Amino acid sequence: MDASWQDFVVTFDDQGLANLSSSASQAIQSLSRPRGPRSNITPQQLHDLIWSIDVCPEEGIALSLVLDELGSTVWSNGVAPSDPACVAHLHPPTLIPSVVTELAIAASNQSMDSWDQAPAATEVELHLMNWLARLAGLPAGASGIMTSGGTASNVLALTLARSWIGSTIGVDVLKTGLPENARSWRIVCSDQAHFSVQRAAAQLGLGRDAVVTVATLESGLMSVDALDTTLDQLARDGQRVIAIVATAGTTDLGVIDPLAEIGERAHSIGAWFHVDAAVAGAFLLSDRLKSRLSGIERADSITIDFHKLWWQPFNASALVIRDADQFDLLRVKSNYLDRGDEIEGMINLVGRSLDTSRRFDAAKVVATLRTLGRHSLAQMLEVVVELTQYAGRAIAAEPALRLVAPPASVMCVFEIPGLGADTVRDIQQRLLASGEMVLGRTEIRGQAALKFTFMNPLTTRADVDCLVAMVVREITA
Numbered sequence: 001m002d003a004s005w006q007d008f009v010v011t012f013d014d015q016g017l018a019n020l021s022s023s024a025s026q027a028i029q030s031l032s033r034p035r036g037p038r039s040n041i042t043p044q045q046l047h048d049l050i051w052s053i054d055v056c057p058e059e060g061i062a063l064s065l066v067l068d069e070l071g072s073t074v075w076s077n078g079v080a081p082s083d084p085a086c087v088a089h090l091h092p093p094t095l096i097p098s099v100v101t102e103l104a105i106a107a108s109n110q111s112m113d114s115w116d117q118a119p120a121a122t123e124v125e126l127h128l129m130n131w132l133a134r135l136a137g138l139p140a141g142a143s144g145i146m147t148s149g150g151t152a153s154n155v156l157a158l159t160l161a162r163s164w165i166g167s168t169i170g171v172d173v174l175k176t177g178l179p180e181n182a183r184s185w186r187i188v189c190s191d192q193a194h195f196s197v198q199r200a201a202a203q204l205g206l207g208r209d210a211v212v213t214v215a216t217l218e219s220g221l222m223s224v225d226a227l228d229t230t231l232d233q234l235a236r237d238g239q240r241v242i243a244i245v246a247t248a249g250t251t252d253l254g255v256i257d258p259l260a261e262i263g264e265r266a267h268s269i270g271a272w273f274h275v276d277a278a279v280a281g282a283f284l285l286s287d288r289l290k291s292r293l294s295g296i297e298r299a300d301s302i303t304i305d306f307h308k309l310w311w312q313p314f315n316a317s318a319l320v321i322r323d324a325d326q327f328d329l330l331r332v333k334s335n336y337l338d339r340g341d342e343i344e345g346m347i348n349l350v351g352r353s354l355d356t357s358r359r360f361d362a363a364k365v366v367a368t369l370r371t372l373g374r375h376s377l378a379q380m381l382e383v384v385v386e387l388t389q390y391a392g393r394a395i396a397a398e399p400a401l402r403l404v405a406p407p408a409s410v411m412c413v414f415e416i417p418g419l420g421a422d423t424v425r426d427i428q429q430r431l432l433a434s435g436e437m438v439l440g441r442t443e444i445r446g447q448a449a450l451k452f453t454f455m456n457p458l459t460t461r462a463d464v465d466c467l468v469a470m471v472v473r474e475i476t477a
């Protein structure tokens with residue numbers, strides 16, 4: 001170690017900031033990597049390489065060496081989300097304003113649980129949540145909270161829905177647990193909804209079987225007729241629908257459920273209406289795309305992931321709710337943190353969150369929004385949506401491939417007619433192993449399928465042609 005431990009404590013004096021700055025530029029240099037979505041290192045080689053590192057030597061080594069080592073072992077063998085062939089998941093390249101703000105977030109280390117650990121940061125998060133709620137068309141009184149991801153936002157939404165339903169029958173579920181009749185409580189969503197709905201039901205003591213799925217149309221949209229039939233059947237069976245979840249941008253096909261109709265059904269039966277807009281929530285930024293989310297303004301709660309189509313580094317998600325007073329359903333006062341006797345305006349956000357200590361992720365989102373502005377972000381979105389349309393046409397024109405459904409946002413899902421699931425698996429795994437392409441693989445209505453997810457607005461049509469050609473080459477191989 002070429003410096004003493006005193007030199008590593010982040011301080012905000014000139015010396016402390018100079019130490020941070022020189023290390024930051026070394027960390028940035030360590031990110032340099034060869035082109036390609038990943039290296040072709042085998043899982044065993046990777047295991048041996050990483051596990052050969054002594055994670056805690058008796059005496060430290062120079063930070064510059066540690067950063068170099070991270071570069072040559074981890075970053076160079078990781079995935080490059082900005083590579084045009086990194087198309088498996090909703091895994092975006094990030095934006096410079098957010099990445100540099102990450103450094104400041106870590107260095108300043110505000111903790112969002114209490115005002116006395118994050119006075120200005122609390123106001124920033126509330127300001128951002130207020131803006132987001134307005135963008136979604138929610139009324140005054142709506143607000144939200146940042147979470148670690150879409151899964152956490154969905155769990156929080158359904159936790160609130162469960163407490164709210166309890167409160168309508170005089171039961172404080174978080175205090176006394178589920179009432180006897182909770183065995184009949186049901187959550188309704190489409191068969192394309194994200195698995196976090198099931199996970200939430202499990203965590204909330206309702207059980208995964210409490211989630212009733214509604215059939216989707218060929219395009220992947222929730223069928224409103226099937227929803228009506230399901231709701232009628234549940235009512236006849238004496239089951240109580242506590243929440244209906246619509247998805248705005250399903251994970252595979254990217255489709256947006258008919259939000260207005262679903263919201264209307266939810267409210268007509270006294271159920272909470274949650275919109276999982278983890279994927280397509282960003283469409284609210286675009287004058288051209290936002291009408292696709294029509295009806296979102298009816299939601300009681302909305303999940304929006306900034307770490308998807310807002311190009312933020314993980315973690316950054318938000319749950320906004322129609323009536324922010326309902327966060328009180330979650331609040332547990334504590335003697336050391338959220339006492340409830342603070343001066344007016346000293347808000348402790350722990351009362352809204354399932355976390356206690358929590359990162360100041362709102363800062364990087366605001367830095368991005370302010371640096372790029374709504375128009376540039378909308379343009380980036382429109383570029384990836386248009387690129388996906390192009391890819392859909394390229395796949396449809398390729399006889400060896402069959403497009404499962406017209407692309408609805410940034411995903412193209414396709415099958416390989418005549419090939420079984422094992423061969424489809426081999427194709428995806430071979431491309432991953434060779435480091436040529438990180439390709440998505442999924443299953444739609446029991447049929448193995450491959451998936452491109454376009455998250456990079458710098459990807460070109462020529463790149464798309466290459467991706468299609470690579471898949472076709474693998475089929476014939």
Ligand SMILES: Cc1ncc(COP(=O)(O)O)c(C=O)c1O
Nearest residue numbers: 149150151194249250251276278
């Ligand atoms: C529709 C939808 N909701 C929720 C999630 C979960 O998001 P996260 O991975 O941020 O927990 C995803 C992830 O892809 C998703 O597609």
